[in-house]
Amino acid sequence: MSSSAAPAASSGLSDRQDAQRAPGGQDSGLGRIIDGKALSESIRADVARRARELAARGVVPGLAVVLVGDNPASQVYVRNKAAACEKAGLHSRVLRLAADISEQALLEVVQELNRDPAVHGILVQLPLPPHMDAAKVIETIAADKDVDGFHVSNAGLLMTGKPLFRPCTPYGIMKILESEQVALRGAEAVVVGASNIVGKPMAMLLLAAGATVTLCNSKTRDLGTQTRRADVLVVATGKPGIVTGDMIKPGATVIDVGINRNADGKLVGDVDFESARRVAGAITPVPGGVGPMTIAMLLVNTLEAAERSLQH
Numbered sequence: 362m363s364s365s366a367a368p369a370a371s372s373g374l375s376d377r378q379d380a381q382r383a384p385g386g387q388d389s390g391l392g393r394i395i396d397g398k399a400l401s402e403s404i405r406a407d408v409a410r411r412a413r414e415l416a417a418r419g420v421v422p423g424l425a426v427v428l429v430g431d432n433p434a435s436q437v438y439v440r441n442k443a444a445a446c447e448k449a450g451l452h453s454r455v456l457r458l459a460a461d462i463s464e465q466a467l468l469e470v471v472q473e474l475n476r477d478p479a480v481h482g483i484l485v486q487l488p489l490p491p492h493m494d495a496a497k498v499i500e501t502i503a504a505d506k507d508v509d510g511f512h513v514s515n516a517g518l519l520m521t522g523k524p525l526f527r528p529c530t531p532y533g534i535m536k537i538l539e540s541e542q543v544a545l546r547g548a549e550a551v552v553v554g555a556s557n558i559v560g561k562p563m564a565m566l567l568l569a570a571g572a573t574v575t576l577c578n579s580k581t582r583d584l585g586t587q588t589r590r591a592d593v594l595v596v597a598t599g600k601p602g603i604v605t606g607d608m609i610k611p612g613a614t615v616i617d618v619g620i621n622r623n624a625d626g627k628l629v630g631d632v633d634f635e636s637a638r639r640v641a642g643a644i645t646p647v648p649g650g651v652g653p654m655t656i657a658m659l660l661v662n663t664l665e666a667a668e669r670s671l672q673h
């Protein structure tokens with residue numbers, strides 16, 4: 362990590378990052394580990410409080426989760442979503458469908474949920490089996506129940522600066538940056554990975570917050586030249602170790618979205634954590650960084666869908 366301790370305005374670091382440096386401008390040598398689990402728990406507690414207020418007005422927020430097939434990771438995520446709902450006082454319904462169900466039958470399940478007034482939020486767990494057109498399935502979800510924020514209408518609203526539902530992972534990352542007091546206005550933000558679920562909406566949210574955004578993809582030449590400019594670096598490629606410490610600007614905030622299992626069965630991100638931590642000002646770990654925030658923000662989106670239902 363850099364040994365200079367310039368003020369936040371010129372270093373590109375948050376106040377908290379600068380404050381963390383030792384007196385005399387000496388660094389500890391390691392970036393701080395951002396605790397996404399703790400932050401997600403405080404958000405979930407707030408959702409629980411708001412859900413109790415809604416319940417007092419006669420509305421229990423309801424989430425329907427559709428799981429097609431038996432992908433082991435998806436089964437865990439869906440179980441965790443249902444458990445998180447229950448803990449926060451939200452009602453959840455999990456619909457488990459066989460891997461060989463027809464696309465038409467799945468669309469009918471979604472349409473039925475669209476009509477159900479007790480269901481405020483609907484999500485179809487991804488990935489879907491290969492015989493399904495995921496985009497078609499997502500477009501079938503009513504946009505005002507699309508708590509994943511993946512529907513083309515919600516993508517358009519986000520792009521034009523009037524978001525209804527923000528996709529949960531990028532939304533969770535924005536909450537992490539806010540809680541870390543990272544100054545985004547005028548900051549250089551680099552997003553590696555241009556998926557519809559994470560990279561593209563992430564770029565939109567950072568842009569809306571005033572950052573200058575570079576969105577890299579799998580064809581970006583000399584990735585390190587781009588990433589080394591970043592005050593805020595978000596990596597979401599699904600490629601373990603694609604970003605190493607030498608590709609990071611000293612003091613940068615590094616957000617690792619990757620969840621990969623290495624040869625030893627250990628979960629690792631897309632960022633090489635050990636080398637990155639020697640350069641970054643702060644970094645999210647895997648596990649315990651972005652992942653828990655994804656589920657917390659799903660609860661927020663579901664709760665807000667239910668709150669909006671009272672306004673109609």
Ligand SMILES: Nc1nc2c(c(=O)[nH]1)N[C@@H](CN(C=O)c1ccc(C(=O)N[C@@H](CCC(=O)O)C(=O)O)cc1)CN2
Pocket residue numbers: 437438484485486487488509529530620628647648649650651652653654655656
């Ligand atoms: N319909 C959707 N499908 C998928 C989404 C999504 O947001 N909507 N995102 C991912 C999976 N996902 C949620 O669905 C998800 C992934 C990881 C975590 C998480 O908490 N990870 C933990 C580690 C968990 C483990 O031990 O495996 C962590 O990072 O600490 C939550 C949600 C793809 N599909």
